[in-house]
Amino acid sequence: MNDINTTSEVRHTIEGQNGEWEIIIGLEIHAQVTSESKLFSGSSASFGGAPMSHVSLVDAAMPGMLPVINKHCVRQAVKTGLGLKAKINSYSIFDRKNYFYPDLPQGYQISQFKFPIVGEGEVKVSLKDGEDIIVRIERLHLEQDAGKSFHDIDPENSYIDLNRSGVALMEIVTMPDLRSADEAKSFVTKLRTILRYLETCDGNMEEGSLRADINVSVRKPGDNLGTRCEIKNVNSIRFIGMAIEYEARRQVNEIESGREIIQETRLFDVSTGETRSMRSKEEAHDYRYFPDPDLLPLNLEDDFIKEIINELPELPDYKKERLIKSYGLNSYDADILVSDKNYAEYFESVANGRDPKISVNWITGELFSALNKLNLDIHDSPVSSEQLGELIDLISDGTLSGRLAKDVFEIMLETKKNPRVIVEEKNLSQITDESSIEKIVDKIMESNIDKVAEAREKPKLIGWFVGQVMKESQGKANPATVNNLVKKKIGI
């Protein structure tokens, strides 16, 4: 493989004692397939459940039990492959990966080794500095998840629950194209967005729906690839970054202290932020992969694949392009909106027939900060896109000033009422009628004659008068009209 040549540009380095080091990162992402039932059995694939309640005889590897594949999981894998612009292999094979572990009831995991269902693809990742990089995907294959071992229930024993045993996973393997913790984090974020657009994985890292094995090595820029270590099963984007930073630093220190990197599997310890060797694996695994004789090769008909192509949603890269083109958004705003397809959907609903810039500002400003405070997802927003649109309309037609609109928005959040209803109920509509405003201005000036004189000398005092008028009008007076009238009356 000529991985090194194709990504020879040095994008990021870290400082060692004697010079710069480049970090080379490849990821193996385990993404749980969104499905009702398991990959090879009819028991529930849903998260949680009482111990052993989502377990069939097949999942428990009872003698004579046989696997039958879930069509939907195959579709999901193909769909994901298409979302990663990857080659779909119409012929693929399920292999057995043999090893002993108590949460692996069969004594083997059904996986795909030589002939995966999805081949090479790519993901475009936008970095913080605005630059885009392409991360190549080596392959995607389907496999079974294992059960769960609990080591903390009993001091002497480990407890095994098989609820997850047999749940469908997609293993997505990247080429070693990532060069920093930030790049890796951005990649996983983007991948998760794509999976969520496709609805093939919920991307819920707390529930373990998305986990990463991270391959890290370091080298002097321009050198050949160094020896890599694999950090297993990291389950949050933040931890992925921390693990890479720690591990790269550790490897640099090792090499600079004259020691060699040993190829090994390591664990990321969340409590210390460090990686440590899994010494219990004293002997290299020999998984003895071979085609599972209980299953025949998977042959995907053209029509099967075509049908999935037709169902593909608009993916984030295309959506971004379209948002920029159709709404004149800048790349920054477009990135925020496409990072979650519900954002983009909300935006398009608000911006329908309205000013896109005002719409995006309200969404990424007031709405996001409110949702953040309330700890709500956008689809649970107390303010619907129709309501926010109506609010923007009230601003555009002059009914509400920007300030009033913010007040109304606060009330909308609390009451979920439509903005027009709130404006009527609270009699909040803006006073734009000049004679009405003039009366208030006159009243304020009459009772502050000394200040009027003063203001002629110090024009800054105009602001004070405007404030008084606004206060008197309970904020409803059109600020621009007030400003003009005050200036006129004072004679500036």
Add this chain to the structure above:
Amino acid sequence: MVSKVNQMTITKDTIRKISNLAKISIADQEVEKLESEISSIIRWVEALNEVDTENVDPMSNSLTGALRMREDLVTDGNKVSDILSNSPVDDENFFVVPKVIE
């Protein structure tokens, strides 16, 4: 003439290594016997090296059809007692094994 695959000799270490992979305890006195038995069986199966298999696709099943797929429906599960009824040791519906040290 088909070239012979390089000779692979089975030693006592081979027996220990594969019995470790297969998680089967083998008493020291058994190792020697297995070494000779398995060696002779492996030598015997090496008769296959006489066969020219150039351009022959491996065949892992005599059936020629494609893999049949089932619909994504929850049809199973919720049979905890069936799952645990033969368990050597269980507690609170978990299987229990000696502590696994990571």
Add this chain to the structure above:
Amino acid sequence: MIDLVSSDLVSIRNSLQNKEFTAVELLNEYIDRIAKSSKLNLFNTTNFENAHKAAQESDQKIIRGEARSLEGIPIGVKDLFCTAGIKTTASSKILENFVPAYESTITQKLKDQGMILLGKLSNDEFAMGSSNETSSSGPAVNPWKGDSSDKELVPGGSSGGSSGAVAASLCPLATATDTGGSIRQPAAFTGTVGLKPTYGRCSRWGIVAFASSLDQAGPITKTIADSAMALKYMAGYDEKDSTSADVDIEDYEQAVGQSIKGMTIGVPKEYEELDLEDDIKQNWYDAINWYKSEGVEIVSVDLPHSKYALPAYYIIAPAEASSNLARYDGVKYGTRMTGDSLDDLYKNTRGQGFGAEVKRRILIGTYVLSAGYYDAYYLKAQKVRRLIHSDFVEAFKKVDVIITPTTPTTAFGIGENLSDPLKMYSNDILTVPVNLAGLPAISIPSGLDSQGLPMGIQLITNHFNEGKLFQFGSVVEKSRSSITNQSEWWLE
């Protein structure tokens, strides 16, 4: 008093439905005879109490005119078929107390037709053997003995309990499984009819797996008509088995004895060079002549790769077995041997739970799949398997059926071949190619050798053409000399 010795499946079915005797009377006769036959050591578990209840229900159904097709017929089941609530051990110490909560598809189908389970029949441990000597309950004994010898003989294997029980008239039908000859070879050794259907014809669901790509269930019976009747109820598509074929079932019963005039039978010339006992070779030639006199055209066919079938089989079957038997680890079910650590638990459980032959095959299978050896052994064997398969495909373009002896020798003495695995394996030289090619084949008793021991002729035909085996088989049945076992030496 019912004459069990001269009864067969068809006659018993007719007698029950004609109310010549009741299901309870019949059952009692069998139970009585089984009790007197303990010297043969054929049953691992008996099911008499449940059988009694079932027989009473069957009688009720017969009286009410609601009899199902096989109502009230007692059968034996190889202890490899899982039977709900009844111990299923695979004749292994590691499963000695295993009671499945589920019923295999095959036994369920037979039950649904009204058959009654007498008990579970001995076999070689996990079906690995050709003599039924590796059973954890000790060797099963052949009801046949040589004319002038008191030597106890093996009933063949791995389905020796099944063949012995039918030969000793302890049941009119026994289910069995055949991975490399385990139905046909024991049938030949005991003067019974053993049918190995096409791979995929009968469901494997609920049958303890040995080598998944080769295992196939079938019946052992006294006659070809019985075999056809049994297959009718055992065959069929099962959605729970991904290797079960959705192919129509022929009218097997109707095929029995149909004229074969003008059809062709193939004689593989390579088989003449095999090391066959003289009587067996002569019997084979005799059988060819029987066909000639029926107006069948005799054609020489080439099966040049068949001589490699045995070595290929002894790579493929152990490889699959090494993985299939990984689930017996003492964690979820079965025997557990304790140890200080999990690793000790595994190794002690499997080291003590499996017998010598099973361990030997697991080790061979582990070896041929392990890193560095996969291509040289496993992959090579898979390629040779294709060549063997292709030989048959070519041959069946020319002929309807291929005829061979079933075994190179007649039944041998208990203990005679046990110390020499390779000699034991050579028993399957004529049967193994059929499994590798996935073809259907039948062994039919074809006469007695000079010691008075039964010999068998094997007929092989194309995939899913079992009907032809019954059609052709009748010729052997009617042309052979008598094969009645005169001595019932074992009865107590």
